[in-house]
Amino acid sequence: MITYIGLLNFTEKGIQSIKDTTKRAAAAKEVAKKFGVNMREIFWTMGDCDMVCVLEAEDETSLSAFNLAVAVQGNVRTRSLRAYNASEMDKILGKLP
Template sequence: MTTYIVLINWTEQGIKNVRDSPKRLDAAKKVIGEMGGSFKDFYLTMGDYDMVAVCEAPDDAVMARFGLTLAQGGNVRTRTLKAFPEKAYRELISTL
């Protein structure tokens, strides 16, 4: 599985209905699960992003489809970062 960091901001619609946000998170967990992925961690954050999720998915295409599915709801905007664990980081650097 590949790890992804998802930076999330509520849209105007999403913050207007913020009380529904936990239900939407549960639905998002179900959607990614049906796609073969999962949430590893989820955080409400302060600063430039409202929330941060650490997700796993089988590949980039699955994660892209998940992001598009979230966007269709109109409640959040996301930025997704592919994350390399420390072992992969060390291997990459050692090849330089």
């Protein structure tokens, strides 16, 4: 599984129904499974992003399809970052001259 960090911001629609945000997150977690994505952690944050998620997916297309499924609901805008754990980073560094 590939690890990603999801950075989310509420849209106007999402902020208008903010009281449902935890319910929407739980529903998104279930939808994610249909795309082969595991939402490992969901955090509501203060600062540049309203939410941060740790996700695992089999490939980029699975994550992209899930992100689009979330986007069409109109409550959040998402950005995804590929994340590497220490052993994955060691493999990358091993390729350096």
